[in-house]
Amino acid sequence: MAKYDYNLIVIGAGSAGLIASLVGATAGAKTMLVEANRMGGDCLHTGCVPSKTLIASARVAQQVRNASQYGVETARNATNFSVVMGRVREAISQIQPHDSVERYTSLGVHCEGGYARVIDPHCVEVNDERHSTRSIVLATGASPTTPPVPGLLNCQFLTSETLWGLKELPNRLVVLGGGPIGCELAQAFSRLGSKVAIVEVQDQLLPLEDMDAAEVITEVLLSEGVDVYTGWQASACKNQQLTIHTRDEEKLLDFDQLLVATGRTPRVNNLGLEENGISLSATQTVAVNDYMQTEVKSVFACGDVVGPYQFTHMAAHQAWYASMNALMRPFWRAKINKKFVPWAIFTDPELARVGMSEHEATRLNLPHEITKFPFAELDRSIAEGTTKGFVKLITKPKKDTILGASIVGTGAGELISSCINAMRHGYGANSILSTIHVYPTRMEAVRLAAGRLRRAHAPPGLMKLAERLNAILR
Secondary structure (H helix, E strand, O other): OOOOOOOEEEEEOOOOHHHHHHHHHHHHOOOOEEOOOOOHHHHHHHHHHHHHHHHHHHHHHHHHHHHHHHHOOOOOOOOOOHHHHHHHHHHHHHHHHHOOOHHHOOEEEEEEEOOOEEEOOEEEEOOOEEEEEEEEEEEEEEEEEOOOOHHHHHOOOEEEOOOOOOOOOOOOOEEEEOOOOHHHHHHHHHHHHHEEEEOOOOOOOOOOOOHHHHHHHHHHHHHHHOOEEEEEEEEEEOEEEEEEEEEOEEEEEEEEEEEEEOOEEEOOOOOHHHHHHHEEEEOOEOOOOOOOOOOOOOOEEEEHHHOOOOOOHHHHHHHHHHHHHHHOOOOOOOOOOOOOEEEOOOOEEEEEEEOOHHHHHHHHHOOEEEEEEEEHHHHHHHHHHOOOEEEEEEEEOOOOOOOEEEEEOOHHHHHHHHHHHHHHHHOHHHHHHHHOOOOOOOOOOHHHHHHHHHHHHOHHHHHHHHHHHHHHHH
């Protein structure tokens, strides 16, 4: 007779929970997936899918606005916001079946709606009914953070979760927070026709990125009419006005809508964590080891509730390790690889990065070399008029070993893949250089950056010898 009702109970059906439960069912384990809200989680309903759909509409609006630069005259540039938001809902509905109860049930996962609470290391309560399980995976995600700005709670502000209910395009939009979400949505709403201001307390937008990369995005936003306030802090919100200040100055920003995008807080409340000895980190994420295991051996965690990388692709990566280690303990376990985590910011141009940044290498006093290739020198970019940005390789001095890469430019989220593969599989920039790339493509920019690095490393003595030999042979 079975000792437990389930091999695995997964709490949360967002990006991490879906993968964790799918791995369990694929491995032949009896698996329950519990979701209190909607299958698919934030990524499908309020994150990646709706935001990228909105950005696509905004990009087309900008292309129409700039059509005359390409010799194409347009009669008018009008935005039908209701149609734009209809596209967002349609995209969600088309992707929804991939994450549905019906699909996961057909794959062998028992899906249960309701709030889950860990009763003990081998028991989860859902809707007042208790289920025993050999292992538990926490995948409860995160929610938008509300900063402690006086008066903010009395204002009807938007977050990345609630803005999708907008019926009308706001005439004046203030975005509080200049991270990836803030910058993406600020640009999108500006292109759709809102007058946008973005406020960031740090001295640059996208504070986690290198300054030269962030400056490209900032310059584009400014050129498109977005008011950028870096180094300004919000101090009050009242009567459709946000008060911001520096040490020497204060301003009032009028708004019709205020979007708060100041980060995301892990969902850890009312789960029974403290009662079961499951600790939190200093950043209030669930504390796990390199096997995605908490202090309680039968409880694992993955996704935004763990962090530190709040990306769908990282949630899926963590979920595989969490579920496999949960199922196979104590006979086998695998340590998660966190060395080559890529990410992209879907502004226009995009910003993508993998590995170490230039700022991190400098801060850690790590010897490194920087090689840059600007898109302004790339044939494809010149032909299409998309010359903003660059490819930057961070390498070991006098070697082709890639420590990190940063790309700012059209399609950067795709272009970074060649650098990810190089770092993951241990081949250097010279291998990228020696690989044939299709002409004319943007991918060539990575190869040309590698070529610039190779030329910088050419031995002067050998080059002199080659020059003399060619002179003799001429």
